[in-house]
Amino acid sequence: MVEAQVVKRDFAARDPQSHLREADNPQSEVVRFGRDKPLKLDAGVELSPFQIAYQTYGTLNPQRSNAILVCHALTGDQYVNNVHPVTGKPGWWESIIGSGKPIDTDRYFVICPNVVGACMGTTGPASTNPATGKPWGLEFPVITIRDMVRAQAMLLDHLGIEQLFSVAGGSMGGMQVLQWAASYPERVYSALPIATATRHSAQNIAFHEVGRQAVMADPEWRQGRYLTEGTNPRRGLAVARMGAHITYLSDAALHRKFGRKFQDRANPTFSFDADFEVESYLRHQGITFVERFDANSYLYLTRAMDYFDLAADYDGVLAKAFKGTPTRFCVISFTSDWLFPTSDSRAIVHALNAGLARVSFAEIVTDKGHDAFLLDEPELSGIVRGFLDSAGAARGLPAKA
Amino acid sequence: MAEAARAPGGARVDHLLVAEMVEPRSRVLDVGCGDGELLRLLEQRGVDGRGIELSREGVNECVAKGLAVIQGDADTDLADYPDDAFDYVILSQTLQATRRPRDVLENMLRIGRRAIISFPNFGHWRIRLQLLLNGAMPVTDNLPDSWYDSPNIHFCTIKDFRELCQVAGARMEKSLALNPWGAPLRLNAPYWFWNLFGEQAVFLLSRKERTGPRARG
Numbered sequence: 001m002v003e004a005q006v007v008k009r010d011f012a013a014r015d016p017q018s019h020l021r022e023a024d025n026p027q028s029e030v031v032r033f034g035r036d037k038p039l040k041l042d043a044g045v046e047l048s049p050f051q052i053a054y055q056t057y058g059t060l061n062p063q064r065s066n067a068i069l070v071c072h073a074l075t076g077d078q079y080v081n082n083v084h085p086v087t088g089k090p091g092w093w094e095s096i097i098g099s100g101k102p103i104d105t106d107r108y109f110v111i112c113p114n115v116v117g118a119c120m121g122t123t124g125p126a127s128t129n130p131a132t133g134k135p136w137g138l139e140f141p142v143i144t145i146r147d148m149v150r151a152q153a154m155l156l157d158h159l160g161i162e163q164l165f166s167v168a169g170g171s172m173g174g175m176q177v178l179q180w181a182a183s184y185p186e187r188v189y190s191a192l193p194i195a196t197a198t199r200h201s202a203q204n205i206a207f208h209e210v211g212r213q214a215v216m217a218d219p220e221w222r223q224g225r226y227l228t229e230g231t232n233p234r235r236g237l238a239v240a241r242m243g244a245h246i247t248y249l250s251d252a253a254l255h256r257k258f259g260r261k262f263q264d265r266a267n268p269t270f271s272f273d274a275d276f277e278v279e280s281y282l283r284h285q286g287i288t289f290v291e292r293f294d295a296n297s298y299l300y301l302t303r304a305m306d307y308f309d310l311a312a313d314y315d316g317v318l319a320k321a322f323k324g325t326p327t328r329f330c331v332i333s334f335t336s337d338w339l340f341p342t343s344d345s346r347a348i349v350h351a352l353n354a355g356l357a358r359v360s361f362a363e364i365v366t367d368k369g370h371d372a373f374l375l376d377e378p379e380l381s382g383i384v385r386g387f388l389d390s391a392g393a394a395r396g397l398p399a400k401a
Numbered sequence: 402m403a404e405a406a407r408a409p410g411g412a413r414v415d416h417l418l419v420a421e422m423v424e425p426r427s428r429v430l431d432v433g434c435g436d437g438e439l440l441r442l443l444e445q446r447g448v449d450g451r452g453i454e455l456s457r458e459g460v461n462e463c464v465a466k467g468l469a470v471i472q473g474d475a476d477t478d479l480a481d482y483p484d485d486a487f488d489y490v491i492l493s494q495t496l497q498a499t500r501r502p503r504d505v506l507e508n509m510l511r512i513g514r515r516a517i518i519s520f521p522n523f524g525h526w527r528i529r530l531q532l533l534l535n536g537a538m539p540v541t542d543n544l545p546d547s548w549y550d551s552p553n554i555h556f557c558t559i560k561d562f563r564e565l566c567q568v569a570g571a572r573m574e575k576s577l578a579l580n581p582w583g584a585p586l587r588l589n590a591p592y593w594f595w596n597l598f599g600e601q602a603v604f605l606l607s608r609k610e611r612t613g614p615r616a617r618g
Contacts, residue, residue: 330464349471350481358449360464361471363457382465390467 023135023294024128026053026114026121027085028078031158039116039151042144049130052155053121054078054113057097058105060161066397067161068103068388069152070112071169071176074301075241075293077120080112081105086292095376102385107392107400108165115176116151117143117301119294126227126294138224143300145172145308149179153187165395166388168192170373171340172301175308178348181329182310182321190391192384194332195373197344198318198351199309204339207247208302211240215295224296237295238286245285250336250369254278318347319354328394329359330387332373332380339370360387406582415583415603416442419491419517422575422605423448427488430513432475432505433495437463440470451487453478476500479508487513494601496520497553506569510608516571519603522578524558524596543581543600559596566606575605 030053033039038048055078060067070080070093077084081091081098097103097110114122117140125140156164167180167188174196181191200208215221218236222229246254258278262268265275274280314320329352333345342363352359364379366372373380393399406414416439423429425447431440434452436459443450452470454460463470473481475492476499490513492505497520499505509516521543531539538548546553557565559578566573577585578599586599595602 328469353471353481353486354483356483356486358451358469359471360469362461362464363472364461365457379461379465383461386465386467393467 022086022121023119023124023126024121026078028053028055028114028121030054030121031155033154033158037154039147039154041141041147043141043147045141047116047123047141050116050123050151051121051127052113052116052123052151054111054155055080055082056112057081057110058108060109060159061397064161065163065165065395066107066392067109067111067156067159067164068166068168069156069164069180070097070103070110071148071152071167071173071180072112072115073169073171073173074244074305075289075298076173077118078112078114079120081110084292087288092374095374096381096384102381102388103168104400107397108388111155111159113152113155115148115172115301117148117297117304119297122151124294125224125296125300135227137227137296140296140300142303142307144304145175145179146183148304149176149183152176152180153184156187163187163189165397166190166192166391168194168384169196170194171196171370172305174340175305178310178321179308181325181327182313185322185325185327188327189395190328190330190387192330192332192387193345193348194380195334195337195340195370196348197340198311198321198348200306205306207243207339208306211244212299212302214239214243215298218295221295224299226295232290233295234290237290237293237298238283240298241289241293242282242286245282247339248369248371250338250367252336252367253369256367257281318351322352322355322357325352325355325357327357328391329357330383331359331361332383333361333363334368334370334372335363335365336367337370337372406584412442413438413583415493415519415579415601418577418579418583418585418603419493419519420446422517422603423489423491428486429489429491430482430487431491431493432479432509433492433498434463434468434470435459435493437466437468437470439491439493440468441466444468475505479505479512482508482512484511485514489513489515489517491517493517493519494521497555497557499555502555502557503565503569506565506571506606510569510571510606514607515574516606517603518562518606519579519601520557520562521553522559522596522599522602523556524560525600526597527600529597541581541600559592559599559602562602562604563592566604570609571606572609573604574607577603579603 032051034049038046076092080093099106114120117124119126125136129136167177169177174193177191177193181188215236218233220231221233261277263277263280268275310321311318331345331348333342349361362383428449431452434454440450440452453473460472490509528539578595579601581600
């Protein structure tokens with residue numbers, strides 16, 4: 001059983017250099033912006049120099065009209081359709097992206113960047129601060145979803161792509177999609193915000209706060225200076241991940257998968273070992289997470305999601321964000337997603353209707369909770385494929401051969 | 402509904418009739434669009450079509466076909482659309498299933514410059530005869546559901562519908578009575594004749610003139 005091996009593995013201080021390697025020198029493509037191209041942040045400061053790590057799949061056509069930007073979620077990264085360099089796992093959206101899949105790499109040029117504030121190659125708290133030669137840590141400025149999108153726009157300028165055929169993403173990725181549509185409507189031909197919302201609810205912020213407190217309560221966190229001091233707040237980050245992971249599932253699915261089954265035993269042990277299967281499963285989720293994610297990045301990215309409130313930039317009237325938009329939208333939600341429930345998606349549709357935008361909206365029946373957008377859901381595939389095919393036809397892209 | 406008549410080419414005859422009433426290049430909302438067949442037909446004719454449908458299966462099928470359809474309820478969600486958002490709002494064979502037909506009609510004429518409504522005519526002679534002779538709710542090819550299983554809660558006759566138009570401030574620009582297979586009864590006749598012999602009806606409505614400029618909320 002995998003769990004037993006993982007628990008026994010030696011977790012003495014992981015070499016901090018390995019983490020820095022990926023943060024500064026990712027295995028994916030990377031573009032470095034010098035002092036002449038600073039990233040202006042909502043916090044009122046500039047980030048310069050900075051870099052963006054990204055992966056591309058497929059080929060850009062001569063008209064540069066077939067590019068799809070895929071935005072990853074909180075703990076995702078740019079390795080959306082190939083093997084992850086640290087974990088060896090398959091790409092996080094292989095259910096939707098690939099040859100012949102709904103986001104068809106034979107027809108579209110797919111770009112997946114790592115967001116600003118993350119830790120897999122785009123500048124973030126684990127990256128080296130050129131002013132000090134040490135990792136940024138908490139001196140890294142607090143970034144927002146809009147900052148992420150601003151940086152992505154600079155990446156597209158660098159790649160010479162003026163208009164994206166589509167922007168797609170789920171959860172935090174969906175927030176980026178909505179921000180793209182609001183900030184750069186002329187650059188987004190179609191938008192696929194999935195399992196997302198235009199703002200975090202109080203409950204969502206509360207869950208994130210618990211996760212952040214878990215990280216900061218770990219004595220090895222050292223006020224964010226763990227990389228410099230050679231420690232590793234892996235326990236706090238693992239607990240944060242365990243809590244968050246529960247919000248990504250549904251009560252029904254957890255019960256269906258685990259129920260009250262014991263892990264490899266017939267009776268309770270009357271101790272605090274992982275007696276139940278679900279406990280063992282969560283511990284495994286926590287342990288594998290800390291191998292590939294930076295604790296400070298978790299603080300920064302959850303913060304960005306909490307700060308996101310699209311209507312706030314438009315006098316609190318969401319409809320104004322999309323007024324007159326030329327973009328076509330396909331909004332998708334899942335019935336058992338209680339983190340970003342269907343009511344959040346309906347609010348988006350309502351605002352789009354008020355702005356007379358062209359919108360499709362589908363709610364998919366599933367018990368897999370928020371994480372459903374990452375899983376193999378035939379209805380989701382059918383909808384994404386149908387939407388992109390029809391948008392492609394309207395744009396003049398060639399139909400599937 | 403009785404198996405709808407189809408023209409060569411496969412399109413339903415009643416859909417073609419509705420499509421003929423719509424000018425090309427206009428913007429249309431199909432309320433209760435089902436599997437999107439009418440919307441597809443309209444889009445082939447250069448119309449910018451949108452849809453709203455109650456059933457999840459219908460919506461997902463439409464969206465998978467690339468149609469701009471959202472999941473929603475005609476009784477509650479039409480209020481979300483702004484005034485004059487559409488050139489035509491279509492309500493196909495759905496009026497009798499709405500909870501508040503007058504509100505639905507008034508909303509349709511608010512959000513669209515014109516409305517196209519088709520419905521089964523409860524005044525047809527076969528229905529009157531069944532009620533008279535059988536003393537029970539009629540079951541016909543066109544209305545096959547038993548009264549306790551039917552989604553249809555607001556039946557009306559062509560005469561009733563004309564009265565609703567008066568009450569709701571709608572001008573009747575065009576009307577057609579259809580046979581059970583959706584083909585028009587092409588005869589010149591007064592309304593009482595259609596009320597007896599038309600199994601279904603299609604009406605093209607517009608707003609009556611307002612006395613002054615409409616106040617914007």
